[in-house]
Amino acid sequence: MSKRWAFVVLLAGVLSACAAGGGKDHDESRNLEVARAALRGGAPQIALRATTARLTDDPTDVEAALLQGDALTALGRLEQAEWSYRAALRGRPGLAAAHLGLGRCLLATHPAEAERQFQFSVDREPGNAAAWNDLGVARDLLRRHDDAQMAYRSALAANPQMIGAQVNLALSLAMSGDAGAAERMVRPFAEDATASIKLRHDLAAVLAMGGQRDEATRILSSDLSPQQVAEALSAYVAARDTREPSQSAALRNVAPQMAPP
Numbered sequence: 001m002s003k004r005w006a007f008v009v010l011l012a013g014v015l016s017a018c019a020a021g022g023g024k025d026h027d028e029s030r031n032l033e034v035a036r037a038a039l040r041g042g043a044p045q046i047a048l049r050a051t052t053a054r055l056t057d058d059p060t061d062v063e064a065a066l067l068q069g070d071a072l073t074a075l076g077r078l079e080q081a082e083w084s085y086r087a088a089l090r091g092r093p094g095l096a097a098a099h100l101g102l103g104r105c106l107l108a109t110h111p112a113e114a115e116r117q118f119q120f121s122v123d124r125e126p127g128n129a130a131a132w133n134d135l136g137v138a139r140d141l142l143r144r145h146d147d148a149q150m151a152y153r154s155a156l157a158a159n160p161q162m163i164g165a166q167v168n169l170a171l172s173l174a175m176s177g178d179a180g181a182a183e184r185m186v187r188p189f190a191e192d193a194t195a196s197i198k199l200r201h202d203l204a205a206v207l208a209m210g211g212q213r214d215e216a217t218r219i220l221s222s223d224l225s226p227q228q229v230a231e232a233l234s235a236y237v238a239a240r241d242t243r244e245p246s247q248s249a250a251l252r253n254v255a256p257q258m259a260p261p
Contacts (some may be wrong), residue, residue: 019023035067044074062091068109069101078105100131103138111141113214122154136168145176158248163189167202175239179210190219201232208233 019224033056038046051068054061063173069084085102088095103117115138121131149172155165167186172183183206189195190203200219213233220229 010158032063035064035071039067039070039074043077044071047071050077059087060091060133062088063096065091066095066098066101069098069105073101073104081105094120094124096121096128098132100126100134103134107138107141108135111138114138115142127158129155129162129165132158133162133165133168136165136172140168140172140175145172147178148172154175167199170206173201174206174209177240179206182206203238204232205239208236 009167031050035047035050035054038044038050047067048071049063050072052065057070058064065084067080069088072078072081072084082102082105085098085105088098092098099117099120103114103121106114106117115135118131118135118138122128122135125131132151132155132173136148136155139145139148139151149169152169152172155162157170167189170182170185173179173185183203186199186203186206190199192199201223204216204219207213208218216233216236216244217229219252220232224232
């Protein structure tokens, strides 16, 4: 069954189950169940409509605000998502998922504040690998690579199979001067037969930061134009030399791994 049809079946089941009851409480539950199902099925627009309907009835519903933030984030509407997460936190201060979502909204523009939000999240849920990974990204953006690597290792302690944290750790090591260790970490993923373009470009970034420009060029040339290759290589080398990932194309590879809602 395709993902799309699986979602349709799931959503139909939710609606059928909700239709079996009645009353206002049931309508409230239906909106939130529809939103959760839509987010799981990759349909954030449906989730947004469901949560907005619920919040129209009760603007203080913390769970609805949280799910609305997740839907807006999935749609790329980060400024609006920020307000949803803040609304959730007003209703339930210390809600780890809301701190995590808020941090993701702030990461690109306010990494220091994002770090604070991710720290709140891991303090409350120390086994949350995604939150540790995001904390590492914020610290790399702040050029605190040693602290970032500690966070990635904490993510891997919570989930040893988290490829995003392993690759982010490798990129952080390369930015801080240990390209050899970084290459050993990322090469097996990048050379796998099923490796994505992103993983291959992650290896190219590590190689470029380690001075292996020719091999990095060969990898990038499979997907990019000569001008794009030159721009990427310059950015990777700048990330290594200045330790300033926020100005580099490598930043796109050190992106938080978004955990499913």
